[in-house]
Amino acid sequence: MKFLKPLLLTLLAGGVFGLLALTSLYFYIKPELPSVSVLKDVRLQTPMKIYSQDGLLISQFGVKRRIPLSLDDVPDTLIHAVLATEDSRFYEHPGIDPIGMARAVVNLVLTGEKGQGGSTLTMQLARGFFLTREKTYIRKLKEIFIAWHMEQVLTKDEILALYLNKIELGHRAFGFGAAAQVYYGKDVSELTLAQIATIAGLPKAPSTLNPISNPERSLERRKVVLLRMLDERYISPAEFEAAANAPVTAKKHGAEIELDAPYLADLIYNEMVELYGKEEAETGGYQVYATVPSRMQKAAQQAVVRNLHDYDERHGYRGPIDQLWTPLDAEEGQDPDLVTHSLDNPAWNESQMLDRMAQVQPIGSLRPAVVTRVSEQSIMVFDNQASYRLIDWDGLMWARPYIDDSHQGEEPKTASDIVTEGALVWIRQRQDDQIWQLSQFPRASGALVALDPFDGAAKAVVGGYSFYESQFNRATQAKRQVGSNIKPFIYSAALENGYTLASVINDAPINQWDARTGVAWRPQNSPAIYDGPIRMRIALGKSKNVVSIRLLRAIGIDAAVEHLTKFGFVREEIPRDETLSLGSGSHTPLEVVTGMATIANGGFAVQPYFIERIANEMGDTLWVANPSVACDDCALTAQTDVAKDDIEARLAAEFGLLDTTQSRTPDREVRQAPRVISAQNAFLVKEMMRTAVRGNGRYSEDPEQNTYWVGTGWRARNLLQRTDLAGKTGTTNDSKDAWFSGFSPHLVATTWVGFDDMSRTLGRASRNQNLINANPSRFNWIGNAMIGAEDGAKAAQPAWIRFMQVALDGVPEEAKPVPDGIITVRIDRDTGKLTNRTDRTALFEYFIEGTEPTVYAQPDEPVDPFVEDDTPRRSPAEDEIF
Template identity: 30%
Template sequence: MEKAAKPLDRVRGWAIRGLLIFAVGAGVGGVVLCSLLLYFSRGLPSFRSLEDYRPPQVTRFVDRSGAVVAEVFEEKRTVVPLPHVPLRIRQAFLAAEDADFYRHPGMDLKGILRAAIRNLLAGRKVEGGSTITQQVIKTFILGPEKSYERKIRELILAMRLETNLSKNDILSLYLNQIFFGHQCYGVQEASRFLFGKDVSHIALEEAALLAALPKSPARYSPIRHPEAALERRNWVLSQMHKNGFITEMEARAARARPLHVVGKGAPYEEVAPYYVEHCRQWLEERLGPEALLRDGLRVELALDGELNRAAQRILSDGLRAVERRQGFRGPLANLSADEVRSLRQRAGEGRHGRVWTLRREPREGADPVWRARWVESAQEEKYLRVPVRQVEGTGAATVAVLDLGDAEARLSLEGARWARRFSPVTATPPPTSIADILRPGDVVEIEIPAGWTPGGEVRLSQPPLVQGALVVIDPATRHVLALVGGSDFIESPFNRATQARRQPGSAFKPIIYAAAIRSGAYHPASILMDSPEVYYLGGGGAAWKPQNFERTFLGPVTLRFALAHSINTVAVKLISDLGVEKVIQVGRELGIRSPLLPNLSLALGTSEVSPLELTNAYATLAAGGNFAEPVFVTAVVRPDGERLSVDPPDPRPALSPAEAYVLTSMLTDVIEEGTGRRAARLNRPMAGKTGTASDHRDAWFVGFSPDLAAGVWVGFDDHSPLGTSWAQGAGTALPIWIDLMERALRGRPREPFPVPEGVVMARIDPRTGKLAAPQDPEARLEVFVAGTEPNQMEERPTSQAGEDDETPPELSGTGRLPEGLFR
């Protein structure tokens, strides 16, 4: 028995020793593990940033109809709550990234082991073992650094995170934070970019494609690598079926559907770039750049997006019309046949019926490079920049064959007769053959006529060197409905509507006449002498003798007539009599902020102003004399609905309603019979004024109807002359203004200018400015601010046959000039 007990005792002893060793080992292991946990837990960040999740989001600018017209962002993201994300999208991500997400405590030991074995067997990393929780930790807290220490810290934090946030909270963080490529962060922006719709409307196969991307957004991009994207999408669908999220039939049907991606943002990039940039700068000054780029604001604009898009086209067309008067500057470039082939390869082959346009893209530290872009509709694009493929024929019958990508066009001499050598101020001979101006490889701009079909005739054009700006304002609200600051924002983002200061010429005269009417000393029937005068500037300094445009003088004229026909001598006499400071004061009250030089030349518009401030001054007349600041931004709304204050200062009176109406009535004659009479074809009540700076360096037309004010400026950035006598405001800016107002007023009723209280009417003799005799057939009904109307009646003896008439022969019986005397 003793011998039998000895082996048992030995076994028991070994067991006890084994248990002791195990206990000691476990204790040591526990101590080591605790020590490691304590070591790697030192300095771990808190989860406060996750509990108060405020990632960078897109700030969107919307027009008055709510349409998005621009976005600014640090990261292109729009946060959506998890209930807004369809179940199928959540299941697709779980199947692709972490099928056991709702079952593990933050780390998946089985998944880590499986990934380690597969990576070891493959000799490279083929599978990751990170859970969604770990990916959230890596993205938000630890960053992308790769090391064993960081991995251990990631595991520790993942388990801690699971005790601080719910699974749904963690999944929501993940879906809103991850990068999908193409500047898109989060499922909402990825859905908008790839499919052109809200994430809540995503189909099963689209959900699988979204879930396919986070592993490698570049490698699986459906735009750059559609085959790889399709394969990865189908793998996700298989994983969804494997994990019981969808049936085999659903998976098979989804796999059979082709990739269908929009692959572009909303089509608003070119709606109003000058307008938006002005607003962006304005908001950045008030809110700071970080708020604008990160806070996901909704910026509501006064902008009419459709009108602004039309205004850009109208200005572009108008500037090109001016260019045709100035001549052809030559091809934009000359490309070799190899360069054209390279362009085609980089752009990819277009489909039948599509055409391309070329653009020179600047590169930092290198020469610009030409790129080709396919366009859907040649007529919609209207102007294309294309290479000349060949020039065939001889003499006047020569034709240039143009390469439009997947189509051809023909340019004959008929479409290029305007293309004389560029010279705005001197005459040059027109071309006698297309071969005079073009050769193979030349890149030229062409205009696609309405109804054009591939192979048909086009017209030669050229990108404008001459610049322009326009503004449209609602006088009642002072909302800026449209603003264009140049011919091409990409090539020149300088905003000439707000930042440029240019001489307004006679477009400044209404401010002088406003001062005259407000003084009470003048009214529309006041008689002034249009005659040469010499003024000594600076108190006996240099002699100055103002001239009229026509270099003629008409003698006595009414104030109304002088303004309608832009008589310079009368404007100078007014400012001389009123005093320069009074005129400047009225200008300030009407909103002119630019420096105004205190000398008599102010009467001729020599002090520079911006198109925005001058147009707003005219809008003040249309608003009955009430001045208000132009309004671009009507509201700024945070994601939580809080509205930030952007209210402009309250309006203030600059002129009385009666004074504003009388001046408006005078300005209607500019269109009815004066320098702006081309605008009479609009067949609406209109008031306005042309303006031309000295040597034709600036051309203007600013005017208004009862419900809209608009201003147009045309000129070269370097202040070169626009041309000769044709390059006045009436010949350059006015045609643009007419087209602009025709579009802006479309659908609006024809309303007269309302007559306010304080306005009286009287029949006057236009020769004398006094009350007309009761039976005078030449009398004219005139408007006056109450109390300024004449109170004396003219009594003229009846002229006998052969007697001299004292009426100046230049004036007609109505006090108007003969048709055609003024341009």
């Protein structure tokens, strides 16, 4: 007994000391413990996702992959696997498991090593939220205190839900929802027992136990999880055996991208970063819905890619990427198809070819392939997918030699004129007929941007051939000289200064001496054809350069600059000399299409926007765009909203677009866009632009009766077969930039083609007789058969036409609305003055009331009862070809 009392006193003192020490440590650590509000309002770092207007995933931004799950979304099998493996007494302990802690202490005493045991699920969560994996005693104490603290402020289910969403599981997957996607490409509810056991075993060491990096160790860990589930009676022995013997099926999956539109995604990402900051944008779980429908975006991307291939191929073939081996020459009488190796090294086997092609990254639709056989007018290739493909003459005949941008070699007659066996080449599958053909990476660049002209909503954005080759977005960042695309705005200024569509301007050469430089300025038409006195409508339709200059001189540079700023062009970027009238100013395609939208919508300056709405990770709407719209009377808010909602609901049903009416505030105020030009001015400019995209007058073989002429963009009307289109070509000096801008009643689009090297011209293309003789269906007027100097109509307009063919498919034509204050009078075709005649010398023209001519033309020809219309007898394509 004499030892009992000292022992009890020692134990008591030790207990008191330990309690004091623990209390002291608690108060020492307490300032570092998270507050109740932090724990009650934990925000998971969820990546931003960008969707098309109709809900297709375009891209995902954020280092951490996370798919938030509610506890109801998690299968019981996964919960059982996690609890059995990590914390079987989770619902019984207060955040610290004495049994587990005692086991860890014993292990430390016996081995001297700090093991993994002892941490409850709550403690792991505390470490994941607030601490590191550093194995120190102070960190362990913090972990214990935080875990106990969490148990005081959160329910067990809340803690479990946070754990399932927060825990790191390797390959940047955080939470089991993301792990299911990363490792198996599935929703967590679709996983098998073996797959569930695999990801449930990851929390212990996600970098070394995951089935992608270490499949053998993952199998061992999976078996441990299954044994624990068997011990806890969550699964039967038969289920254990089946899952334990299941093969490893994991492989790395990216985000399930449904619409690959990286230029658009990057544009929206940068806007979100500007709004929220980089960290918040990437981790806030935002679901961003673009204004762009997937159907139009796909059409725009395909149009730009096809157009660049057409341009590139009509300028000739630049040769293979590499020559892997040189074929033997066939001996006399030997079948050339049997000669398949080189004198220096034998023909490569499939493995060698695949290894070499692995060094060539596919670009868009282009994939590498090796020529393994060359026949008379076909080749056999072995591609990077280990497939042999026969490319016949239809996929080869375009490939005449490239000499320079303006010269091409002779058309090939046999396949050996183009490539030899052993050549490493590009091939692609054509969009229109799915035929494989020899190809090459286009050196020219292109862009397309389309807007809704009535509110500025983007409908398509393409910034180049391949974002993965160049992230420079030419649709929004490339300031290039706009050429004749500027003329509609110059003509609009002329209308403001007393000119009419019937005004006659002299289309004659200009030769102006500049005393300061000692050089004469001699601007020319393109082509250098001069018609003499010409009406303003025809001058814009034919894109007469000298007429544009004379109009600028008449209205004055200052007035023209002031007028151009109304369309959104930056004053400081507008040249203050006469080259302004020819488009020497540099603007982006987005700036040009925004200006064109003002003409298309009747005179209102709308602002382009790309984000329709933003939601949180649960899908709750946080923000909805409320753009200013083109409307004369925006006081009728309710009617306007209902009308627009009805239209969008119809389009949603008809074209599969997202019905955004669900996210609108019914009584929101409609904001009117500022009117910058009159409705009458916009209508008359639109009329001239309609002239530019069609054949006009009536064709007759009798020169005296023929009034037929075509605008520079006539292919649009011929190929789209619509009457409600307007547009304007644009070509800069030396054809360094080619443009086409045009619109239908509810869609405006601009396309551009040029080289990133601004000193390089687009050149010319000669006729490729192979395409005409061998396959007339391939010879078309919006493809690789166009000839002559490149310009807006040949290099840029084809992309616009192909985009519009898809965008307007199924959309009915609309009659043009004529605004109040517009009248029509009969005028003389040559003088623009009034006339009483009804023959070929007369036609009706639009005027702003009060500006119509008051003087009659003098009769100088006999009356001919020839009725004027604008239907050509045959297409201008036929005239040009034959």
